[in-house]
Amino acid sequence: xxxxxxxxxxxxxxxxxxxxxxxxxxxxxxxxxxxxxxxxxxxxxxxxxxxxxxxxxxxxxxxxxxxxxxxxxxxxxxxxxxxxxxxxxxxxxxxxxxxxxxxxxxxxxxxxxxxxxxxxxxxxxxxxxxxxxxxxxxxxxxxxxxxxxxxxxxxxxxxxxxxxxxxxxxxxxxxxxxxxxxxxxxxxxxxxxxxxxxxxxxxxxxxxxxxxxxxxxxxxxxxxxxxxxxxxxxxxxxxxxxxxxxxxxxxxxxxxxxxxxxxxxxxxxxxxxxxxxxxxxxxxxxxxxxxx
Numbered sequence: 001x002x003x004x005x006x007x008x009x010x011x012x013x014x015x016x017x018x019x020x021x022x023x024x025x026x027x028x029x030x031x032x033x034x035x036x037x038x039x040x041x042x043x044x045x046x047x048x049x050x051x052x053x054x055x056x057x058x059x060x061x062x063x064x065x066x067x068x069x070x071x072x073x074x075x076x077x078x079x080x081x082x083x084x085x086x087x088x089x090x091x092x093x094x095x096x097x098x099x100x101x102x103x104x105x106x107x108x109x110x111x112x113x114x115x116x117x118x119x120x121x122x123x124x125x126x127x128x129x130x131x132x133x134x135x136x137x138x139x140x141x142x143x144x145x146x147x148x149x150x151x152x153x154x155x156x157x158x159x160x161x162x163x164x165x166x167x168x169x170x171x172x173x174x175x176x177x178x179x180x181x182x183x184x185x186x187x188x189x190x191x192x193x194x195x196x197x198x199x200x201x202x203x204x205x206x207x208x209x210x211x212x213x214x215x216x217x218x219x220x221x222x223x224x225x226x227x228x229x230x231x232x233x234x235x236x237x238x239x240x241x242x243x244x245x246x247x248x249x250x251x252x253x254x255x256x257x258x259x260x261x262x263x264x265x266x267x268x269x270x271x272x273x274x275x276x277x278x279x280x281x282x283x284x285x286x287x288x289x290x291x292x
Contacts, residue, residue, distance in 0.1 A: 005055055005085055006212045007229040010220045014184040015192065017220060018052040019176040019212035020233060025051065025087065026162055026173040028235035032274045035094040037164045038106045039074060043091050044162035045108065045140040046079045048175040050089065051233045054081030057121065065120040070135060072113020073098060080272070085233035088272040106164070109138040117143055119151065141175070148179065155180045157192070157219075161202030172206040178219055188223075195221050237273035244268050244277045248287050256288045 005020040026044035029035070035043060046066055054064045060083060068077040075092025101107040115135050122128040131151035135143045141160040148156035160175035178196070180189060196219065199205070205215055216225060248256065248268070259266055260281055268277045279287070 003233045004212065005052055005231045005233050006216065006227050007055065007231070008216055008220075008225050008227045010223040010225040011184070011188045012224075014181050014188045015178060015220065015223065016181065017176065017178040017216050017225075018055070019174070019215045019219075020048055020052050021174040021206065021212055022048045022051060022233060023170055023173045023206075025233055025235045027170040029089065030168075030170055032235070033090055033094045034274075035091065036097050037168050038098060038108060038111045039091050039094050039096050040164065040168075040170060041106045041162040042074055042108045042111055042140065043077055043079075043089055044170065044173045045160040045175070046077050047087050047089050047235070048160050048162075048173060049140065049144055049158065049177070050079040050081040051085055051087040052175065052177050053119075054083055054087060055085055055229075055231050055233075057083040057123065059083060059123055061124055063122045065118075065122070067118040067120070068112060068115065068135070068140075069118065070113040070115025070138065072096075072111050072115075072138070074111040074113070076115075077112070078271070085231040086236035087233065088235060088237045090271050090274070108140065112138040112140070114138065117147060119147060144177075155184075155189075157196045159196075159199060159202045159219075161206065163203035163207065172203045174206050174212070174215070175202050176212075176215055176219055178216075191222055192220075195219055235273075237270060237275070239270040239273060239275060241277055244270075245279075245287060248279070248284075249291055253288060253291045256284060256291065260284050260288065 003024045008017045030040045050066050062083045064081045066079045073096045077091050079089030081087040119131040133147045136146045141158045144158045148154045156179045163172040165171045265280045
């Protein structure tokens with residue numbers, strides 16, 4: 001697994017930064033869901049952001065969920081990540097196919113459409129933290145920049161990119177999140193803004209051979225940068241036959257009885273990794289016996 005995230009600080013702790021390469025992660029998602037190129041690009045951007053935002057959390061059991069609920073033909077995106085760099089996700093319509101945008105690129109904004117983004121952090125408290133913002137551009141990176149500024153009051157710059165091969169496999173994927181601390185000086189802010197203006201495209205930089213480390217060196221040019229952590233990241237789904245069985249138990253005796261009466265095996269699908277689990281009538285009867 002070559003995908004990883006780095007965590008760094010710069011300018012005497014005035015800046016914290018994350019950068020990731022997620023090519024294999026996004027390609028795994030593409031294979032699992034058989035997504036079209038524009039669906040892969042949209043899902044890949046949110047997976048990359050989710051992986052970096054996941055490792056911002058402290059607790060081993062903390063879970064981050066990013067939901068885009070919008071009116072475009074993609075029919076929304078859901079991504080879940082943990083604090084260990086593991087991420088999974090899916091789109092509502094993996095087959096979406098629309099013309100390129102005015103720049104001749106995959107039209108992620110057109111596929112996503114107008115709507116909202118929810119950021120849900122489950123940190124083991126009574127209630128999860130939920131932040132919601134209206135999508136500003138539906139390009140995802142700018143929408144997350146807006147979320148950080150308005151919901152978390154953290155001035156941030158988010159860059160995300162997915163580049164496809166001609167055969168529709170993933171060629172490059174990655175991104176960065178750079179955040180200013182409350183005590184950041186004006187000179188630091190100005191310098192960082194100038195650096196970010198010079199960055200045209202994350203995928204162009206990845207194509208040039210940039211790593212997460214050198215990506216951040218470019219974003220943080222002129223600042224002393226210290227890398228604190230390197231975290232492997234991957235597309236990982238924790239679904240299992242046992243978990244699906246527990247879900248079946250939770251639906252109750254009445255529904256299980258109805259399934260058994262039909263006399264046919266049932267198939268359960270995991271949204272996140274698209275894996276199917278089949279249960280025979282005999283297995284359903286066994287599950288029914290475990291019901292209270």
